[in-house]
Amino acid sequence: MKPGGLLLGFFYRLRARGLKVTPHQWLALVEGLARGLHGSSLMGFYSLARCLLVKDEGELDDFDQAFAEHFQGAPEALPGLEAEVLAWLESPIPPYQIDPELRRVLDQVDVEALRAELERRLREQQERHDGGDYWVGTGGTSAFGHSGYHPGGIRIGGQGRFGSAVQVAGQRRFREHRRDLLLDTRQLAVALKKLRALTRVGPAEELDVDGTIDRTAREAGELALLFRPPRQNQLGLLLAMDVxxxxxxxxxxxxxxxxxxxxxxxxxxxxxxYFHNCVYAQVYADAAFSEPIPLAELLRRFPADTRLVLVGDAHMYPGELLDRHGAIQWDERNEEPGLVTLRRLAAHFHHAAWLNPMRGHLWEAPSVTLVRSVFPMYPLSVAGVAELAEELARKAPRGSPVRGRAGSAGTRR
Amino acid sequence: MRDGFDRFAGTRSYITSPELRHAVNVAVALGRPLLVKGEPGTGKTLLAHAVAEDLGLELITWNVKSTSKAADGLYVYDTVRRLQDSRFGDKDVSDIRQYIRLGPLGRALVAERLVVLLIDEIDKADLEFPNDLLHELDAMEFEVLETSERHRARQRPVVVITSNAEKELPDPFLRRCVFHFIRFPDEAQMAEIVGVHHPELPKKMLKQCLERFYWLREVPGLRKRPSTSELIDWIGALVAAGLSPGEVAGELPFLGTLVKKPEDVEAVAQASGRARGGGYR
Known part of the structure; x- marks a missing residue:
């Protein structure tokens, strides 16, 4: 085996397991090895690799399994594997020793050669990935190539025989994964940060430099300090979720x-x-629907400038929106069709929008079209939430009922 | 300070696992920040104190709050004081430098000698906070804009960062850190830790306390499981009250030192009722 081959295999195995190990981190490990930080023992290597390659406690288990797999050939899943890895590493035969092959590799790591090899592999991988055939047939290492998401569900039959069609299909699916499945709390939180309306409120404790200069100049050099309240977000968010x-x-x-x-x-x-399918005479404070909040109460509690975001697939029998007593829930006897209730919500909240987790091509369904006639709809993805946040942060919403009325009044005059 | 790689060996009052020691030593050797996560009360903050003590270095602490800004960690320019001083012309205000106050990160970077910098509870701050630190932690240098002075660290300080996982940290930040997750100590380790704080405690009492403590941690439905520091406080209270192992085995005296939420007290009452095979009381 080439020097570095064993190690690089480990790198790809980790990535195949879904760990987002980057070349940057890998080079740090190589540097650590070159400087002997593993203490020439496999236990040392294990702990060095772990603290450099793992970034979250949630990844530790995957790391341990990958390590055991790679360096021992252990079965894929074993309860208590972590203990086994440790026990195996600490087993007295040979005590804290490394097998000669690995030891030779670890001790003679040529950083430059390894770096070159890594770069070559990455370059190669990039090309092949663009071609789309590498990650189609090769099982374990197939996760390589983009942002570290392990596309466990991607299986494209027929190997390379479909040629360019597979390439296109493959790329498409990959993009979908990027947008939907890579969605994590942090990305969404960053997207939601755009949803704010900064206003100066509270005690004046921030120095207004321009104002101070201006006032001081007016006072002919007599220092006049001017303070102002810091800017704070004045925006409230009400999230209504279909469960x-x-x-x-x-x-x-x-x-x-x-x-x-x-x-x-x-x-x-x-x-x-919470609500189910559509909002009727009441919403619920809990997902078990045990604490109803009458709609009138909801509208009283939340002023019109609260940003309302409804989350749901809006996918239902159209009668649930259009008919009296159309609600799907047995005990819900709505006197007012759901669509009318939705319009009431839209009329009360100047800024309201609907987030739909369903893929965009399903939005043509009749019920979805009806809901979209009341609320602007965005996909529940990082991009969709960012767009929604930006739109709802506006002072005067586009196409708001207020502006619409003003416009029609203008034409009548 | 010791030379070579195995610098940090733990201190007498701070018990570490071999893996944690290794992680500290890797971070020191590679000059990368050490990110420590773990359950509250597992001694994340104390680690930095122990590292400083063991290596004989000065410790600079930066307690991050929800309002903390990355730039404040470097320096703050006290404009108001300078303006005030300039009013009557009795002070020389031409030297801006006397109005630049270095923050914890700034002090760590300009220090003459190697120091340990603790950035405590980094997840308390704004989402962008860790990203704003990337450059300074990478290059270990910063510029004071008002004076155009560049400061570059003579030696890369040993940086220990703790997080309670309240917020997820950004990937680019995580990539640059050496990561260690402090697992909750097992009984043997815990006995050692308690021994440091209560060396006089009789063995039988210690065993009884630990048994009850680990039982308590496994009570179903517990929202906040008691931590190491709470155990030590609890034992302190038991010792002060002069209770015997038998008294600890039955009831849980001073439960308030271990369990603090009313729901949790209820859960413990139910569980101990079940354990006795009858209703509570």
């Missing part, structure tokens, strides 16, 4: 959105309620 039924597959996605919004501390106020 149960057809929303079940999107639960994780909605959870991520919820924790991002909940963790974002920049809102003046954040609240959430």
């Amino acid at each position: 149960g039924g057809s929303m079940e597959p999107y639960r994780r996605l909605v959870d991520v959105l919820f924790s991002a919004a909940h963790g974002a501390r920049h809102f003046k106020r954040f609240a959430h309620v």
